[in-house]
Amino acid sequence: MKQIITIERMGYGAEAVGRLENGKTAFVEGGAPGDVALIDVFEEKPSFARARIARLVEPSTLRVEPLCPHAALCGGCPWAHLSYAAQLDAKRANVVAALARTARLDEKRADELVRPCLPSKRQWGYRNKLELSATFDGRGALHLGFHREGTHDVVAVDSCPAASSPIARAPKALRGALRFAQGSQDLGIYRVGVRGSVRTRAVEIALWTRPRAFPRGHVAKTLKSALKATSIVRVMADPGKARKIKGLETLDGRGCWEERLGEARYLTSAPSFFQVNTAQAEKLVARVVEGLGGRMGENGPEGLNGLLVADLYAGGGTFSIPLAQAGADVLAVESAGSSVRDLRRNADLNAVDVEVIGGDAARELPELGGLDAIVVDPPRAGLADGVAESIAAAAPARAIYVSCNPATWARDVARFEREGYRLVSAQPVDLFPQTHHVETVGVFERL
Numbered sequence: 001m002k003q004i005i006t007i008e009r010m011g012y013g014a015e016a017v018g019r020l021e022n023g024k025t026a027f028v029e030g031g032a033p034g035d036v037a038l039i040d041v042f043e044e045k046p047s048f049a050r051a052r053i054a055r056l057v058e059p060s061t062l063r064v065e066p067l068c069p070h071a072a073l074c075g076g077c078p079w080a081h082l083s084y085a086a087q088l089d090a091k092r093a094n095v096v097a098a099l100a101r102t103a104r105l106d107e108k109r110a111d112e113l114v115r116p117c118l119p120s121k122r123q124w125g126y127r128n129k130l131e132l133s134a135t136f137d138g139r140g141a142l143h144l145g146f147h148r149e150g151t152h153d154v155v156a157v158d159s160c161p162a163a164s165s166p167i168a169r170a171p172k173a174l175r176g177a178l179r180f181a182q183g184s185q186d187l188g189i190y191r192v193g194v195r196g197s198v199r200t201r202a203v204e205i206a207l208w209t210r211p212r213a214f215p216r217g218h219v220a221k222t223l224k225s226a227l228k229a230t231s232i233v234r235v236m237a238d239p240g241k242a243r244k245i246k247g248l249e250t251l252d253g254r255g256c257w258e259e260r261l262g263e264a265r266y267l268t269s270a271p272s273f274f275q276v277n278t279a280q281a282e283k284l285v286a287r288v289v290e291g292l293g294g295r296m297g298e299n300g301p302e303g304l305n306g307l308l309v310a311d312l313y314a315g316g317g318t319f320s321i322p323l324a325q326a327g328a329d330v331l332a333v334e335s336a337g338s339s340v341r342d343l344r345r346n347a348d349l350n351a352v353d354v355e356v357i358g359g360d361a362a363r364e365l366p367e368l369g370g371l372d373a374i375v376v377d378p379p380r381a382g383l384a385d386g387v388a389e390s391i392a393a394a395a396p397a398r399a400i401y402v403s404c405n406p407a408t409w410a411r412d413v414a415r416f417e418r419e420g421y422r423l424v425s426a427q428p429v430d431l432f433p434q435t436h437h438v439e440t441v442g443v444f445e446r447l
Helices: 084-101 107-113 170-182 216-226 278-291 320-325 337-349 361-367 387-394 406-418
Strands: 002-010 016-019 025-029 036-044 048-058 129-136 142-147 189-196 203-209 231-237 245-253 257-261 264-268 295-297 300-302 308-312 329-334 354-358 373-376 398-403 421-429 439-446
Touching (some): 002 084, 084 406, 084 421, 107 421, 129 170, 142 170, 170 216, 216 231, 245 337, 264 320, 278 320, 278 421, 278 439, 308 320, 308 361, 320 329, 329 337, 361 387, 373 387, 387 406, 406 421
Parallel strands (some): 025 048, 203 231, 308 329, 308 373, 329 354, 373 398
Antiparallel strands (some): 002 016, 002 036, 036 048, 129 142, 129 189, 189 203, 231 245, 398 439, 421 439
């Protein structure tokens, strides 16, 4: 079915949103607000439809030519056809909409709470990490590239304009090196992660492989000749979403990746999480410190002396280290083993005192005692059932909730407000230019 519609806005996802002639919401791939387009509906449900653009009748003034020639193929930058100002406006609008629709906040209050989205200094060339999928064809030849979202297709590219300069050309270099290293045998490699820092010049290659015999020396030598890596590691795990790490070994170099945020240094293991946009992560940290009444300036953060703060889902210490540098007494809770080890190492590296608690946030929180403040940065699924209630029982005067998913964040905003906390500000931060993703820093005060 084809018809001409006007695109109204961007949704929280890759698609734009318009309405069919019958009033049904249509999610349109590759659309931009203001487009008048002939669309081809390829899926229709009772309450919505999905469509592609067959022809642009009148292109939106918000459209730009994507910098990346692969933008329409690999799916990694689905908003690359939008001007950056339009991307920022859409991200803020999505946070406001989540508060109104999911948290059931009054629309006027939601609009007043959400600040303008903090822009990224780099709109391209910002990613400090690339994740490449490895597959093999019927002849045993290795294909290395980006796994297109929603498909099993691997799109091979030579370089990535979204990646920072140390790793932008890594896809081509690693593809050639691994093809040579494996020869006619399958080495069990199914994923390759590469991290690069503009600030420290550290580059790490992480090979994710099935647990099996592996020619360590040969592979390390080949990779080192292809890409100037300061660390080459092998992560042994079976493929799949629930990747249980069965081993980690250093093939060459330091065995971890180094980055710097403000005055803090971080060493990160290959399985551990670290924000992909370093400069914007620095702004994110600054907003958290400021939300607790401190300040992160040129000479380091300050002003939280004596404040007892729990950092839940602490990772490798992205927030714990600057909070401790600011003078807070920090209790950091993290469940992932590799991140717990990174966190302890990073506290020592930065000469700060952080009490690291290895365990589940929901289970450990009731044991932490009287807290002045809490910082939470959970996975995309948001807080587990009961965590918001446990936070309320701990009765901190202030809570900071950092989220990469407006929908689950807004759901938890409603939980917090039912438990006696009030959202006083929401700051969107753009860590992911050219995509729909946005980080939000929500500040709550206890009534």
